[in-house]
Amino acid sequence: MITQAQMMQMYKKACECDVQAFKPGNVSIYNAGHDMTVDDFIISSEVSAKAITNPDYSLGEKIYFAVKETREAVGCNTNLGILLLCAPIFEAAYQQKQQQSLEDALKYVLDNTSVEDADWVFKAISLAAPGGLGETENQDVSQKAEVTLTQAMVLAADRDRIAMQFMTNYKDIFNFSVLRYNAALVKFGDQAWATVSVFTGLLRRFPDSHIERKYGNKYSGWVLKQITTVDDALLNTTSPKQLLPMLHDVDRQFKAKAINPGTTADLTVATVLISLMEAFAVRWTS
Secondary structure, three states, X not given: OOOHHHHHHHHHHHHHHHHHOOXXXXXXXXXXXXXXXXXXXXXXXXXXXXXXXXXXXXXXXXXXXXXXXXXXXXXXXXXXXXXXXXXXHHHHHHHOOOOOOHHXXXXXXXXXXOHHHHXXXXXXXXXXXXXXXXXXXXXXXXXXXXXXXXXXXXXXXXXXXXXXXXXXXXHHXXXXXXXXXXXXXXXXXXXXXXXXXXXXXXXXXXXXXXXXXXXXXXXXXXXHHHHHHHHHHHHOOOOHHHHHHHHHHHHHHHHHOOOOXXXXXHHHHHHHHHHHHHHHHHHHXX
16 A cells, blocks of 8 residues: 555655646746746645645645645745645545555545535635635635535636546546656656646646636637647657757747646646556556
8 A cells, every 4th residue: 555655755756747847837947937936846845745645634634734834835825726636636545445446536535525624625725825716606715614625616617627627536637638648758758748748738628727717718729829839749759858949938928928827737746646656556566
């Protein structure tokens, strides 16, 4: 069985891949942006790792205390979406039965969230202070929860792709981006470039809800056009480093318009984490 120490290691590795990958519009080792740095993200993963994987915490507590540690360390919201997506994955890993897939274990977790989980997450979101889940007349995060966490996410799913994962059992990840990551890892032999491939594939497939909460659909077509060019180039090369000039150009264009595909980045981290955990399970059982 996977241990907490191993979960912490995989979580930090997935977050490390996130900043090592040149994802246009996001913070990376190539370029900072949006008043945040790579160090902010690395520190966030380090300080939140213990709480997000704590087997003694409920699902909601995992998220709240990980957000609290992050906020105290870096003073800004670097990883709320990552924590919302990763906590159920770790909860599923703890509850996973022998011969049961991680996907099936995750479905059980999402089908059995509680009102208390929602309360903890509402407190976490208020503490992180992002735009998004709380902006509704029904189950506003500034109020006490009256529905389960998954029910609250269903209410937000039409405007937030992270919330949608709770409703669909991470369909975007299991049915698309994990497959994209594994194929790119075989092709490139490099986790960072496989992570880029996940990001471009997701952003090409789904409009980024972080961008659309900020701008509506003002830039949706333009972002799609830019990222399609990059994704096509990735799909048609075996030497991704040759695409660095293109990535720098698109990154500058995104950041000049203050465009940050943050939801896509969060989904990318969750994808890498699930891929790492599934690869571990294969090694462990073989």
